[in-house]
Amino acid sequence: MKTATAGIAFLLALGATAFATPASAQGVLNVYCSVQVEWCTLIANEFQKATGVKVSMTQKGSGETIAQLKAEAQNPKGDVWFGGTGDPHLQAAEENLTEVYKSPKMSELHPWAVKQNTDSGGKTVGIYAGALGFGFNTELLAKKNVKAPACWADLLKPEFKGEIQMANPNSSGTAYVAIATLVQLMGEDKAFDYLKKMHANINAYTRSGTAPMKAVARGETMVSISFVHDGVTEALAGFPVKTATPCEGTGYEIGSTSIIKGARNMANAKKFYDWALTPEAQKLEAQAKQFQVPSNQATPLPPEAPKFADMKLIDYDQAKYGKSAERKRLIARWDSEVGALP
Ligand code: PLP
Incomplete structure (x- = not known):
């Protein structure tokens, strides 16, 4: 009996060694x-x-x-x-x-x-x-006979009412890059005026930065503010998606x-x-x-x-807009002036 128990113990030990994954060792x-x-x-x-x-x-x-x-x-x-x-x-x-x-x-x-x-x-x-830009659903644009957006200014047009999605900067880094880009392009007050005007055309501020491009791909929204590389992913998956980088310039x-x-x-x-x-x-x-x-x-x-060579890129100031106080301040301003709008 003693021998049998010892044998089982030996086999168990052997098994443990034989089946141990390198993961447990590392x-x-x-x-x-x-x-x-x-x-x-x-x-x-x-x-x-x-x-x-x-x-x-x-x-x-x-x-x-x-x-x-x-x-x-x-x-x-x-x-x-x-x-x-x-x-x-x-x-x-x-x-x-x-x-x-x-x-x-x-x-x-x-x-x-x-x-x-x-x-x-x-x-x-x-x-x-990765550069920031717009994604758009070419079938939805054709169906509504709307020209694809090429510039930030286009996103304020009435034909995009309720047709644009971007993420919420509290959860999404992509949305913060969008806000910081507009601030660098226009100056802070003008950028917030722009964001407030664009709010009328926004149908949702999503949690994730990649969600708006996925919504474009599935025909749930006509336009997104997204990293343009995400549009390549959706187009390769067979969705009717194209992208543009804004004519005024864009961030990355x-x-x-x-x-x-x-x-x-x-x-x-x-x-x-x-x-x-x-x-x-x-x-x-x-x-x-x-x-x-x-x-x-x-x-x-x-x-x-x-x-990147095909885009008009701004000299995005990573150090300034990555500062803790600046990021917190801009997100708080967005929360009170834009996110809180009905
Ligand atoms: N997914 C991809 C492909 C990205 O390039 C990035 C940006 O770094 C993210 C997700 C970030 O997502 P979020 O905006 O939700 O922080």
């Missing part, structure tokens, strides 16, 4: 992810495959994620924040919610990605760039990645941060049908990606 990593869920899932799976680290991933918008980091600051549950617009990553750096880390990959990156690192005192880094995001202050799995967070900056990891973006400009100079630009 520990875990909690990723907060602010890009589209398809890309989040792919990076989680591929990082796990490449390293044996078991990844637990939560997808949330950029504004929602910084709110979560603040709420958890005394007891951090996330290790690394992947993706999402650059401004809240800069705010998180300033508010001491993220860690300084110098990746050996920094020398391989485009200057705009490195600048994000410098602007944050070494606490975040650019992983992609530097999608970023940061290590969370007090991360419980710090070594794995650093491993992930380095990996996210490699061409191997950045190629997954196109595999997930996402078409931002990758930050590693050796990552091929997907041929479908919107070309």
